[in-house]
Amino acid sequence: MAVFTPVSLDDLTQWITQFDLGKPLAIKGISSGIENSNFFLTTEAGEFVLTIFEKLTFEQLPFYLQLMRHLADRSVLVPAPVANRQGEILHTLHGKPASIVTKLKGASQLSPKPVHCAAVGAMLAKMHIAGQDFPLHQPNLRGLDWWLATTPTVLPYLPQDGQHLLRAEIHAQDAFAGSAVYHALPRGPIHADLFRNNVMFEGDRLTGFFDFYFAGCDTWLFDVAVTVNDWCIDLDSGALDLARLQALLAAYHAVRPFTEAEREAWQPMLQAGALRFWLSRLYDFYLPREAEMLTPHDPSHFERILRQRINNPAPALF
Ligand SMILES: Nc1ncnc2c1ncn2[C@@H]1O[C@H](COP(=O)(O)OP(=O)(O)OP(=O)(O)O)[C@@H](O)[C@H]1O
Ligand SMILES: N[C@@H](CCO)C(=O)O
Structure with missing residues:
Protein backbone atom coordinates (compact mmCIF):
# COMPACT_ATOMS: atom_id res chain seq x y z
CA MET A 1 0.00 0.00 0.00
CA LYS A 103 2.40 6.63 -19.34
CA LEU A 104 5.44 4.69 -20.57
CA LYS A 105 4.72 1.31 -22.12
CA GLY A 106 6.33 -1.88 -20.89
CA ALA A 107 7.98 -2.96 -17.64
CA SER A 108 11.32 -2.78 -15.85
CA GLN A 109 14.04 -5.16 -17.03
CA LEU A 110 15.45 -6.45 -13.75
CA SER A 111 17.81 -9.02 -15.33
CA PRO A 112 19.41 -6.93 -18.06
CA LYS A 113 21.52 -8.32 -20.88
CA PRO A 114 24.11 -6.35 -22.90
CA VAL A 115 21.40 -5.32 -25.39
CA HIS A 116 19.44 -3.57 -22.61
CA CYS A 117 22.58 -1.93 -21.22
CA ALA A 118 23.43 -0.62 -24.68
CA ALA A 119 19.96 0.92 -24.99
CA VAL A 120 20.36 2.57 -21.58
CA GLY A 121 23.83 3.91 -22.45
CA ALA A 122 22.69 5.41 -25.75
CA MET A 123 19.60 7.05 -24.21
CA LEU A 124 21.62 8.41 -21.28
CA ALA A 125 24.08 10.09 -23.67
CA LYS A 126 21.17 11.46 -25.68
CA MET A 127 19.63 12.79 -22.46
CA HIS A 128 22.87 14.53 -21.43
CA ILE A 129 23.19 16.26 -24.80
CA ALA A 130 19.52 17.26 -24.85
CA GLY A 131 19.81 18.74 -21.35
CA GLN A 132 22.66 21.08 -22.31
CA ASP A 133 20.40 24.04 -23.05
CA PHE A 134 17.98 23.45 -20.15
CA PRO A 135 17.69 26.89 -18.55
CA LEU A 136 16.87 25.98 -14.91
CA HIS A 137 19.59 25.11 -12.43
CA GLN A 138 19.48 23.01 -9.32
CA PRO A 139 22.55 21.34 -7.82
CA ASN A 140 22.61 17.60 -7.23
CA LEU A 141 21.12 17.61 -3.72
CA ARG A 142 22.78 14.24 -3.03
CA GLY A 143 26.25 15.47 -4.07
CA LEU A 144 29.51 16.11 -2.20
CA ASP A 145 28.05 18.67 0.25
CA TRP A 146 25.41 16.15 1.32
CA TRP A 147 27.99 13.36 1.61
CA LEU A 148 30.18 15.57 3.83
CA ALA A 149 27.21 16.51 6.03
CA THR A 150 25.89 12.94 6.28
CA THR A 151 29.14 11.09 6.98
CA PRO A 152 29.50 12.18 10.64
CA THR A 153 25.83 11.32 11.26
CA VAL A 154 26.14 7.70 10.13
CA LEU A 155 29.75 6.97 11.19
CA PRO A 156 28.89 6.06 14.81
CA TYR A 157 26.61 3.24 13.60
CA LEU A 158 29.39 1.51 11.64
CA PRO A 159 31.87 -1.10 12.85
CA GLN A 160 35.59 -0.21 12.77
CA ASP A 161 36.34 -1.43 9.24
CA GLY A 162 33.26 0.36 7.86
CA GLN A 163 34.27 3.59 9.61
CA HIS A 164 37.76 3.29 8.19
CA LEU A 165 36.44 2.77 4.64
CA LEU A 166 33.95 5.63 4.87
CA ARG A 167 36.52 8.08 6.27
CA ALA A 168 39.09 7.17 3.62
CA GLU A 169 36.59 7.42 0.75
CA ILE A 170 35.03 10.73 1.80
CA HIS A 171 38.53 12.15 2.16
CA ALA A 172 39.51 10.84 -1.30
CA GLN A 173 36.30 12.23 -2.87
CA ASP A 174 36.76 15.63 -1.25
CA ALA A 175 40.29 15.83 -2.69
CA PHE A 176 39.11 14.56 -6.10
CA ALA A 177 36.40 17.26 -6.24
CA GLY A 178 39.13 19.89 -5.81
CA SER A 179 41.29 18.54 -8.66
CA ALA A 180 41.83 20.08 -12.09
CA VAL A 181 40.60 16.86 -13.74
CA TYR A 182 37.32 17.07 -11.84
CA HIS A 183 36.80 20.69 -12.87
CA ALA A 184 37.39 19.78 -16.52
CA LEU A 185 34.51 17.27 -16.53
CA PRO A 186 31.50 18.11 -18.73
CA ARG A 187 28.34 18.68 -16.73
CA GLY A 188 24.65 19.48 -16.96
CA PRO A 189 21.31 18.08 -15.77
CA ILE A 190 21.65 14.40 -14.78
CA HIS A 191 19.12 11.78 -13.72
CA ALA A 192 21.34 10.66 -10.80
CA ASP A 193 19.25 7.57 -9.90
CA LEU A 194 19.02 5.57 -13.12
CA PHE A 195 18.63 2.13 -11.59
CA ARG A 196 16.99 -0.87 -13.26
CA ASN A 197 13.63 -0.01 -11.67
CA ASN A 198 13.61 3.48 -13.22
CA VAL A 199 13.71 2.40 -16.88
CA MET A 200 10.95 0.74 -18.94
CA PHE A 201 11.42 -1.79 -21.72
CA GLU A 202 9.07 -3.48 -24.16
CA GLY A 203 11.02 -6.62 -25.00
CA ASP A 204 14.51 -5.34 -25.85
CA ARG A 205 13.26 -1.88 -26.81
CA LEU A 206 13.74 0.88 -24.26
CA THR A 207 10.54 2.89 -23.85
CA GLY A 208 11.67 5.45 -21.29
CA PHE A 209 13.49 6.69 -18.20
CA PHE A 210 11.35 7.87 -15.29
CA ASP A 211 11.51 8.93 -11.60
CA PHE A 212 13.47 12.15 -12.10
CA TYR A 213 13.11 13.31 -8.51
CA PHE A 214 16.81 13.01 -7.66
CA ALA A 215 17.84 14.87 -10.82
CA GLY A 216 20.17 17.86 -10.54
CA CYS A 217 23.11 19.50 -12.25
CA ASP A 218 26.34 17.56 -11.84
CA THR A 219 29.00 15.84 -13.94
CA TRP A 220 27.72 13.60 -16.72
CA LEU A 221 30.30 11.00 -15.70
CA PHE A 222 28.71 10.71 -12.23
CA ASP A 223 25.43 9.75 -13.95
CA VAL A 224 27.27 7.13 -16.02
CA ALA A 225 28.95 5.74 -12.89
CA VAL A 226 25.67 5.50 -10.94
CA THR A 227 24.05 3.75 -13.89
CA VAL A 228 26.95 1.30 -14.40
CA ASN A 229 27.00 0.45 -10.68
CA ASP A 230 23.45 -0.88 -10.99
CA TRP A 231 23.06 -2.11 -14.59
CA CYS A 232 26.48 -3.69 -15.16
CA ILE A 233 27.13 -5.64 -11.99
CA ASP A 234 26.51 -9.03 -10.50
CA LEU A 235 24.00 -8.08 -7.79
CA ASP A 236 25.31 -10.64 -5.29
CA SER A 237 29.00 -9.75 -5.37
CA GLY A 238 28.90 -6.19 -6.75
CA ALA A 239 31.54 -7.19 -9.33
CA LEU A 240 31.36 -5.56 -12.76
CA ASP A 241 30.02 -7.69 -15.61
CA LEU A 242 32.38 -6.82 -18.44
CA ALA A 243 30.01 -7.69 -21.30
CA ARG A 244 27.26 -5.42 -19.93
CA LEU A 245 29.78 -2.73 -19.00
CA GLN A 246 31.31 -2.72 -22.48
CA ALA A 247 27.84 -2.60 -24.10
CA LEU A 248 26.67 0.36 -22.00
CA LEU A 249 29.85 2.40 -22.36
CA ALA A 250 30.29 1.74 -26.10
CA ALA A 251 26.71 2.79 -26.80
CA TYR A 252 27.10 5.94 -24.67
CA HIS A 253 30.44 6.80 -26.32
CA ALA A 254 28.95 6.39 -29.81
CA VAL A 255 26.43 9.14 -29.08
CA ARG A 256 28.58 11.39 -26.85
CA PRO A 257 32.30 10.53 -26.89
CA PHE A 258 34.02 10.53 -23.51
CA THR A 259 36.65 13.26 -22.97
CA GLU A 260 40.24 12.87 -21.77
CA ALA A 261 39.30 14.25 -18.32
CA GLU A 262 36.52 11.66 -18.08
CA ARG A 263 38.99 8.87 -18.84
CA GLU A 264 41.18 10.08 -15.97
CA ALA A 265 38.24 10.47 -13.61
CA TRP A 266 36.56 7.14 -14.28
CA GLN A 267 37.95 5.16 -11.34
CA PRO A 268 37.24 7.76 -8.60
CA MET A 269 33.83 8.45 -10.17
CA LEU A 270 32.77 4.81 -9.96
CA GLN A 271 33.72 4.97 -6.26
CA ALA A 272 31.74 8.23 -5.91
CA GLY A 273 28.67 6.54 -7.41
CA ALA A 274 28.95 3.74 -4.85
CA LEU A 275 29.62 6.08 -1.92
CA ARG A 276 26.52 8.19 -2.69
CA PHE A 277 24.13 5.24 -2.35
CA TRP A 278 26.01 3.63 0.54
CA LEU A 279 25.54 6.90 2.43
CA SER A 280 21.86 7.40 1.54
CA ARG A 281 21.05 3.82 2.41
CA LEU A 282 22.96 4.08 5.71
CA TYR A 283 21.07 7.26 6.49
CA ASP A 284 17.66 5.74 5.69
CA PHE A 285 18.55 2.56 7.59
CA TYR A 286 19.79 4.12 10.83
CA LEU A 287 17.80 7.36 10.81
CA PRO A 288 14.45 6.45 9.23
CA ARG A 289 12.11 9.36 8.66
CA GLU A 290 8.96 9.52 10.71
CA ALA A 291 6.15 7.36 9.35
CA GLU A 292 8.49 5.59 6.94
CA MET A 293 6.34 2.94 5.30
CA LEU A 294 8.67 0.44 3.75
CA THR A 295 11.78 -1.53 4.67
CA PRO A 296 14.87 0.51 3.78
CA HIS A 297 17.28 -0.78 1.10
CA ASP A 298 20.30 -2.77 2.31
CA PRO A 299 23.29 -0.42 2.79
CA SER A 300 25.83 -3.27 2.74
CA HIS A 301 25.10 -3.80 -0.97
CA PHE A 302 26.81 -0.48 -1.76
CA GLU A 303 29.60 -1.03 0.76
CA ARG A 304 30.35 -4.23 -1.20
CA ILE A 305 30.25 -2.32 -4.50
CA LEU A 306 32.59 0.34 -3.14
CA ARG A 307 35.08 -2.28 -1.94
CA GLN A 308 34.86 -4.01 -5.33
CA ARG A 309 35.59 -0.76 -7.20
CA ILE A 310 38.59 -0.03 -4.95
CA ASN A 311 40.05 -3.54 -5.05
CA ASN A 312 39.28 -4.37 -8.70
CA PRO A 313 39.60 -1.20 -10.77
CA ALA A 314 37.38 -1.08 -13.86
CA PRO A 315 38.86 -1.26 -17.35
CA ALA A 316 39.86 2.17 -18.71
CA LEU A 317 37.20 4.16 -20.56
CA PHE A 318 37.86 4.20 -24.27
N1 LIG B 1 5.36 7.59 -16.53
C1 LIG B 1 5.18 6.35 -16.12
N2 LIG B 1 4.79 5.40 -16.98
C2 LIG B 1 4.58 4.12 -16.58
N3 LIG B 1 4.69 3.71 -15.31
C3 LIG B 1 5.07 4.61 -14.39
C4 LIG B 1 5.35 5.97 -14.74
N4 LIG B 1 5.69 6.64 -13.62
C5 LIG B 1 5.63 5.74 -12.61
N5 LIG B 1 5.26 4.51 -13.07
C6 LIG B 1 5.05 3.30 -12.26
O1 LIG B 1 4.84 3.69 -10.93
C7 LIG B 1 5.80 3.09 -10.05
C8 LIG B 1 6.20 4.08 -8.97
O2 LIG B 1 6.74 5.24 -9.57
P1 LIG B 1 8.01 5.99 -9.01
O3 LIG B 1 9.15 5.02 -8.92
O4 LIG B 1 8.21 7.23 -9.81
O5 LIG B 1 7.44 6.37 -7.59
P2 LIG B 1 8.13 6.87 -6.30
O6 LIG B 1 7.05 7.22 -5.36
O7 LIG B 1 9.15 7.91 -6.63
O8 LIG B 1 8.81 5.54 -5.81
P3 LIG B 1 10.30 5.12 -5.50
O9 LIG B 1 10.85 6.19 -4.63
O10 LIG B 1 10.09 3.79 -4.84
O11 LIG B 1 11.02 4.96 -6.81
C9 LIG B 1 6.95 2.66 -10.95
O12 LIG B 1 7.62 1.55 -10.47
C10 LIG B 1 6.25 2.38 -12.27
O13 LIG B 1 5.77 1.06 -12.30
N1 LIG C 1 17.88 3.92 -6.13
C1 LIG C 1 17.96 4.20 -4.72
C2 LIG C 1 16.61 4.45 -4.10
C3 LIG C 1 16.05 5.82 -4.36
O1 LIG C 1 15.38 5.90 -5.58
C4 LIG C 1 18.64 3.03 -4.00
O2 LIG C 1 18.62 1.93 -4.56
O3 LIG C 1 19.16 3.21 -2.91
Whole structure:
Protein backbone atom coordinates (compact mmCIF):
# COMPACT_ATOMS: atom_id res chain seq x y z
CA MET A 1 0.00 0.00 0.00
CA ALA A 2 1.58 3.22 -1.08
CA VAL A 3 -1.25 5.54 -1.96
CA PHE A 4 -1.15 8.16 0.76
CA THR A 5 -3.73 10.51 -0.74
CA PRO A 6 -6.68 8.63 -2.30
CA VAL A 7 -8.20 10.00 -5.50
CA SER A 8 -11.51 8.83 -7.00
CA LEU A 9 -13.03 9.37 -10.45
CA ASP A 10 -15.54 11.72 -8.79
CA ASP A 11 -12.67 13.87 -7.48
CA LEU A 12 -11.45 14.25 -11.06
CA THR A 13 -14.69 15.06 -12.90
CA GLN A 14 -14.35 18.81 -12.44
CA TRP A 15 -10.55 19.00 -11.99
CA ILE A 16 -9.73 17.31 -15.30
CA THR A 17 -11.69 19.90 -17.32
CA GLN A 18 -8.66 22.24 -17.16
CA PHE A 19 -6.90 19.81 -19.57
CA ASP A 20 -7.71 18.69 -23.11
CA LEU A 21 -7.91 15.09 -21.96
CA GLY A 22 -11.63 14.41 -22.26
CA LYS A 23 -13.51 12.63 -19.49
CA PRO A 24 -11.73 10.49 -16.87
CA LEU A 25 -12.64 6.81 -17.41
CA ALA A 26 -10.61 4.87 -14.83
CA ILE A 27 -8.14 5.49 -12.02
CA LYS A 28 -6.03 2.88 -10.23
CA GLY A 29 -3.50 3.39 -7.43
CA ILE A 30 0.06 2.15 -8.08
CA SER A 31 1.39 0.25 -5.11
CA SER A 32 5.16 0.30 -5.72
CA GLY A 33 6.12 3.94 -5.07
CA ILE A 34 7.37 5.02 -1.67
CA GLU A 35 7.71 8.80 -2.11
CA ASN A 36 4.46 9.85 -3.78
CA SER A 37 0.89 8.78 -4.44
CA ASN A 38 0.87 7.49 -8.04
CA PHE A 39 -2.12 6.46 -10.14
CA PHE A 40 -2.65 5.05 -13.61
CA LEU A 41 -5.29 7.34 -15.12
CA THR A 42 -7.27 6.52 -18.25
CA THR A 43 -9.14 9.34 -19.97
CA GLU A 44 -10.81 9.68 -23.35
CA ALA A 45 -7.38 10.89 -24.62
CA GLY A 46 -5.37 7.84 -23.50
CA GLU A 47 -3.33 6.54 -20.56
CA PHE A 48 -1.43 8.72 -18.09
CA VAL A 49 0.20 8.69 -14.68
CA LEU A 50 -1.21 11.06 -12.08
CA THR A 51 1.15 11.85 -9.20
CA ILE A 52 0.36 13.63 -5.96
CA PHE A 53 3.65 14.74 -4.41
CA GLU A 54 3.74 13.96 -0.70
CA LYS A 55 7.13 15.54 0.12
CA LEU A 56 8.38 17.66 -2.77
CA THR A 57 7.04 21.22 -2.67
CA PHE A 58 5.63 23.68 -5.21
CA GLU A 59 9.04 25.45 -5.11
CA GLN A 60 11.09 22.31 -5.78
CA LEU A 61 8.97 20.68 -8.48
CA PRO A 62 9.39 23.02 -11.49
CA PHE A 63 13.03 21.89 -11.96
CA TYR A 64 12.03 18.22 -12.28
CA LEU A 65 8.85 18.68 -14.31
CA GLN A 66 10.32 21.29 -16.66
CA LEU A 67 13.36 19.06 -17.20
CA MET A 68 11.12 16.14 -18.19
CA ARG A 69 9.17 18.45 -20.52
CA HIS A 70 12.41 19.79 -22.04
CA LEU A 71 13.79 16.28 -22.63
CA ALA A 72 10.51 14.92 -23.99
CA ASP A 73 10.37 17.84 -26.45
CA ARG A 74 13.82 16.75 -27.70
CA SER A 75 12.82 13.11 -28.30
CA VAL A 76 14.45 11.72 -25.18
CA LEU A 77 12.17 8.91 -24.00
CA VAL A 78 10.81 10.22 -20.70
CA PRO A 79 7.26 10.79 -19.42
CA ALA A 80 6.00 14.09 -20.83
CA PRO A 81 4.20 16.34 -18.32
CA VAL A 82 0.78 17.32 -19.65
CA ALA A 83 -0.02 21.04 -19.62
CA ASN A 84 -3.44 22.46 -18.87
CA ARG A 85 -4.99 25.09 -21.16
CA GLN A 86 -2.99 27.81 -19.36
CA GLY A 87 0.25 25.95 -20.25
CA GLU A 88 0.90 24.95 -16.61
CA ILE A 89 2.39 21.52 -15.81
CA LEU A 90 2.34 21.79 -12.01
CA HIS A 91 -1.16 21.53 -10.57
CA THR A 92 -2.92 21.27 -7.20
CA LEU A 93 -5.08 18.33 -6.18
CA HIS A 94 -6.41 17.80 -2.63
CA GLY A 95 -4.24 20.78 -1.61
CA LYS A 96 -1.01 19.09 -2.69
CA PRO A 97 1.21 19.52 -5.75
CA ALA A 98 0.21 17.17 -8.58
CA SER A 99 1.19 16.33 -12.14
CA ILE A 100 -0.12 14.30 -15.05
CA VAL A 101 2.51 12.68 -17.28
CA THR A 102 2.29 10.33 -20.23
CA LYS A 103 2.40 6.63 -19.34
CA LEU A 104 5.44 4.69 -20.57
CA LYS A 105 4.72 1.31 -22.12
CA GLY A 106 6.33 -1.88 -20.89
CA ALA A 107 7.98 -2.96 -17.64
CA SER A 108 11.32 -2.78 -15.85
CA GLN A 109 14.04 -5.16 -17.03
CA LEU A 110 15.45 -6.45 -13.75
CA SER A 111 17.81 -9.02 -15.33
CA PRO A 112 19.41 -6.93 -18.06
CA LYS A 113 21.52 -8.32 -20.88
CA PRO A 114 24.11 -6.35 -22.90
CA VAL A 115 21.40 -5.32 -25.39
CA HIS A 116 19.44 -3.57 -22.61
CA CYS A 117 22.58 -1.93 -21.22
CA ALA A 118 23.43 -0.62 -24.68
CA ALA A 119 19.96 0.92 -24.99
CA VAL A 120 20.36 2.57 -21.58
CA GLY A 121 23.83 3.91 -22.45
CA ALA A 122 22.69 5.41 -25.75
CA MET A 123 19.60 7.05 -24.21
CA LEU A 124 21.62 8.41 -21.28
CA ALA A 125 24.08 10.09 -23.67
CA LYS A 126 21.17 11.46 -25.68
CA MET A 127 19.63 12.79 -22.46
CA HIS A 128 22.87 14.53 -21.43
CA ILE A 129 23.19 16.26 -24.80
CA ALA A 130 19.52 17.26 -24.85
CA GLY A 131 19.81 18.74 -21.35
CA GLN A 132 22.66 21.08 -22.31
CA ASP A 133 20.40 24.04 -23.05
CA PHE A 134 17.98 23.45 -20.15
CA PRO A 135 17.69 26.89 -18.55
CA LEU A 136 16.87 25.98 -14.91
CA HIS A 137 19.59 25.11 -12.43
CA GLN A 138 19.48 23.01 -9.32
CA PRO A 139 22.55 21.34 -7.82
CA ASN A 140 22.61 17.60 -7.23
CA LEU A 141 21.12 17.61 -3.72
CA ARG A 142 22.78 14.24 -3.03
CA GLY A 143 26.25 15.47 -4.07
CA LEU A 144 29.51 16.11 -2.20
CA ASP A 145 28.05 18.67 0.25
CA TRP A 146 25.41 16.15 1.32
CA TRP A 147 27.99 13.36 1.61
CA LEU A 148 30.18 15.57 3.83
CA ALA A 149 27.21 16.51 6.03
CA THR A 150 25.89 12.94 6.28
CA THR A 151 29.14 11.09 6.98
CA PRO A 152 29.50 12.18 10.64
CA THR A 153 25.83 11.32 11.26
CA VAL A 154 26.14 7.70 10.13
CA LEU A 155 29.75 6.97 11.19
CA PRO A 156 28.89 6.06 14.81
CA TYR A 157 26.61 3.24 13.60
CA LEU A 158 29.39 1.51 11.64
CA PRO A 159 31.87 -1.10 12.85
CA GLN A 160 35.59 -0.21 12.77
CA ASP A 161 36.34 -1.43 9.24
CA GLY A 162 33.26 0.36 7.86
CA GLN A 163 34.27 3.59 9.61
CA HIS A 164 37.76 3.29 8.19
CA LEU A 165 36.44 2.77 4.64
CA LEU A 166 33.95 5.63 4.87
CA ARG A 167 36.52 8.08 6.27
CA ALA A 168 39.09 7.17 3.62
CA GLU A 169 36.59 7.42 0.75
CA ILE A 170 35.03 10.73 1.80
CA HIS A 171 38.53 12.15 2.16
CA ALA A 172 39.51 10.84 -1.30
CA GLN A 173 36.30 12.23 -2.87
CA ASP A 174 36.76 15.63 -1.25
CA ALA A 175 40.29 15.83 -2.69
CA PHE A 176 39.11 14.56 -6.10
CA ALA A 177 36.40 17.26 -6.24
CA GLY A 178 39.13 19.89 -5.81
CA SER A 179 41.29 18.54 -8.66
CA ALA A 180 41.83 20.08 -12.09
CA VAL A 181 40.60 16.86 -13.74
CA TYR A 182 37.32 17.07 -11.84
CA HIS A 183 36.80 20.69 -12.87
CA ALA A 184 37.39 19.78 -16.52
CA LEU A 185 34.51 17.27 -16.53
CA PRO A 186 31.50 18.11 -18.73
CA ARG A 187 28.34 18.68 -16.73
CA GLY A 188 24.65 19.48 -16.96
CA PRO A 189 21.31 18.08 -15.77
CA ILE A 190 21.65 14.40 -14.78
CA HIS A 191 19.12 11.78 -13.72
CA ALA A 192 21.34 10.66 -10.80
CA ASP A 193 19.25 7.57 -9.90
CA LEU A 194 19.02 5.57 -13.12
CA PHE A 195 18.63 2.13 -11.59
CA ARG A 196 16.99 -0.87 -13.26
CA ASN A 197 13.63 -0.01 -11.67
CA ASN A 198 13.61 3.48 -13.22
CA VAL A 199 13.71 2.40 -16.88
CA MET A 200 10.95 0.74 -18.94
CA PHE A 201 11.42 -1.79 -21.72
CA GLU A 202 9.07 -3.48 -24.16
CA GLY A 203 11.02 -6.62 -25.00
CA ASP A 204 14.51 -5.34 -25.85
CA ARG A 205 13.26 -1.88 -26.81
CA LEU A 206 13.74 0.88 -24.26
CA THR A 207 10.54 2.89 -23.85
CA GLY A 208 11.67 5.45 -21.29
CA PHE A 209 13.49 6.69 -18.20
CA PHE A 210 11.35 7.87 -15.29
CA ASP A 211 11.51 8.93 -11.60
CA PHE A 212 13.47 12.15 -12.10
CA TYR A 213 13.11 13.31 -8.51
CA PHE A 214 16.81 13.01 -7.66
CA ALA A 215 17.84 14.87 -10.82
CA GLY A 216 20.17 17.86 -10.54
CA CYS A 217 23.11 19.50 -12.25
CA ASP A 218 26.34 17.56 -11.84
CA THR A 219 29.00 15.84 -13.94
CA TRP A 220 27.72 13.60 -16.72
CA LEU A 221 30.30 11.00 -15.70
CA PHE A 222 28.71 10.71 -12.23
CA ASP A 223 25.43 9.75 -13.95
CA VAL A 224 27.27 7.13 -16.02
CA ALA A 225 28.95 5.74 -12.89
CA VAL A 226 25.67 5.50 -10.94
CA THR A 227 24.05 3.75 -13.89
CA VAL A 228 26.95 1.30 -14.40
CA ASN A 229 27.00 0.45 -10.68
CA ASP A 230 23.45 -0.88 -10.99
CA TRP A 231 23.06 -2.11 -14.59
CA CYS A 232 26.48 -3.69 -15.16
CA ILE A 233 27.13 -5.64 -11.99
CA ASP A 234 26.51 -9.03 -10.50
CA LEU A 235 24.00 -8.08 -7.79
CA ASP A 236 25.31 -10.64 -5.29
CA SER A 237 29.00 -9.75 -5.37
CA GLY A 238 28.90 -6.19 -6.75
CA ALA A 239 31.54 -7.19 -9.33
CA LEU A 240 31.36 -5.56 -12.76
CA ASP A 241 30.02 -7.69 -15.61
CA LEU A 242 32.38 -6.82 -18.44
CA ALA A 243 30.01 -7.69 -21.30
CA ARG A 244 27.26 -5.42 -19.93
CA LEU A 245 29.78 -2.73 -19.00
CA GLN A 246 31.31 -2.72 -22.48
CA ALA A 247 27.84 -2.60 -24.10
CA LEU A 248 26.67 0.36 -22.00
CA LEU A 249 29.85 2.40 -22.36
CA ALA A 250 30.29 1.74 -26.10
CA ALA A 251 26.71 2.79 -26.80
CA TYR A 252 27.10 5.94 -24.67
CA HIS A 253 30.44 6.80 -26.32
CA ALA A 254 28.95 6.39 -29.81
CA VAL A 255 26.43 9.14 -29.08
CA ARG A 256 28.58 11.39 -26.85
CA PRO A 257 32.30 10.53 -26.89
CA PHE A 258 34.02 10.53 -23.51
CA THR A 259 36.65 13.26 -22.97
CA GLU A 260 40.24 12.87 -21.77
CA ALA A 261 39.30 14.25 -18.32
CA GLU A 262 36.52 11.66 -18.08
CA ARG A 263 38.99 8.87 -18.84
CA GLU A 264 41.18 10.08 -15.97
CA ALA A 265 38.24 10.47 -13.61
CA TRP A 266 36.56 7.14 -14.28
CA GLN A 267 37.95 5.16 -11.34
CA PRO A 268 37.24 7.76 -8.60
CA MET A 269 33.83 8.45 -10.17
CA LEU A 270 32.77 4.81 -9.96
CA GLN A 271 33.72 4.97 -6.26
CA ALA A 272 31.74 8.23 -5.91
CA GLY A 273 28.67 6.54 -7.41
CA ALA A 274 28.95 3.74 -4.85
CA LEU A 275 29.62 6.08 -1.92
CA ARG A 276 26.52 8.19 -2.69
CA PHE A 277 24.13 5.24 -2.35
CA TRP A 278 26.01 3.63 0.54
CA LEU A 279 25.54 6.90 2.43
CA SER A 280 21.86 7.40 1.54
CA ARG A 281 21.05 3.82 2.41
CA LEU A 282 22.96 4.08 5.71
CA TYR A 283 21.07 7.26 6.49
CA ASP A 284 17.66 5.74 5.69
CA PHE A 285 18.55 2.56 7.59
CA TYR A 286 19.79 4.12 10.83
CA LEU A 287 17.80 7.36 10.81
CA PRO A 288 14.45 6.45 9.23
CA ARG A 289 12.11 9.36 8.66
CA GLU A 290 8.96 9.52 10.71
CA ALA A 291 6.15 7.36 9.35
CA GLU A 292 8.49 5.59 6.94
CA MET A 293 6.34 2.94 5.30
CA LEU A 294 8.67 0.44 3.75
CA THR A 295 11.78 -1.53 4.67
CA PRO A 296 14.87 0.51 3.78
CA HIS A 297 17.28 -0.78 1.10
CA ASP A 298 20.30 -2.77 2.31
CA PRO A 299 23.29 -0.42 2.79
CA SER A 300 25.83 -3.27 2.74
CA HIS A 301 25.10 -3.80 -0.97
CA PHE A 302 26.81 -0.48 -1.76
CA GLU A 303 29.60 -1.03 0.76
CA ARG A 304 30.35 -4.23 -1.20
CA ILE A 305 30.25 -2.32 -4.50
CA LEU A 306 32.59 0.34 -3.14
CA ARG A 307 35.08 -2.28 -1.94
CA GLN A 308 34.86 -4.01 -5.33
CA ARG A 309 35.59 -0.76 -7.20
CA ILE A 310 38.59 -0.03 -4.95
CA ASN A 311 40.05 -3.54 -5.05
CA ASN A 312 39.28 -4.37 -8.70
CA PRO A 313 39.60 -1.20 -10.77
CA ALA A 314 37.38 -1.08 -13.86
CA PRO A 315 38.86 -1.26 -17.35
CA ALA A 316 39.86 2.17 -18.71
CA LEU A 317 37.20 4.16 -20.56
CA PHE A 318 37.86 4.20 -24.27
N1 LIG B 1 5.36 7.59 -16.53
C1 LIG B 1 5.18 6.35 -16.12
N2 LIG B 1 4.79 5.40 -16.98
C2 LIG B 1 4.58 4.12 -16.58
N3 LIG B 1 4.69 3.71 -15.31
C3 LIG B 1 5.07 4.61 -14.39
C4 LIG B 1 5.35 5.97 -14.74
N4 LIG B 1 5.69 6.64 -13.62
C5 LIG B 1 5.63 5.74 -12.61
N5 LIG B 1 5.26 4.51 -13.07
C6 LIG B 1 5.05 3.30 -12.26
O1 LIG B 1 4.84 3.69 -10.93
C7 LIG B 1 5.80 3.09 -10.05
C8 LIG B 1 6.20 4.08 -8.97
O2 LIG B 1 6.74 5.24 -9.57
P1 LIG B 1 8.01 5.99 -9.01
O3 LIG B 1 9.15 5.02 -8.92
O4 LIG B 1 8.21 7.23 -9.81
O5 LIG B 1 7.44 6.37 -7.59
P2 LIG B 1 8.13 6.87 -6.30
O6 LIG B 1 7.05 7.22 -5.36
O7 LIG B 1 9.15 7.91 -6.63
O8 LIG B 1 8.81 5.54 -5.81
P3 LIG B 1 10.30 5.12 -5.50
O9 LIG B 1 10.85 6.19 -4.63
O10 LIG B 1 10.09 3.79 -4.84
O11 LIG B 1 11.02 4.96 -6.81
C9 LIG B 1 6.95 2.66 -10.95
O12 LIG B 1 7.62 1.55 -10.47
C10 LIG B 1 6.25 2.38 -12.27
O13 LIG B 1 5.77 1.06 -12.30
N1 LIG C 1 17.88 3.92 -6.13
C1 LIG C 1 17.96 4.20 -4.72
C2 LIG C 1 16.61 4.45 -4.10
C3 LIG C 1 16.05 5.82 -4.36
O1 LIG C 1 15.38 5.90 -5.58
C4 LIG C 1 18.64 3.03 -4.00
O2 LIG C 1 18.62 1.93 -4.56
O3 LIG C 1 19.16 3.21 -2.91
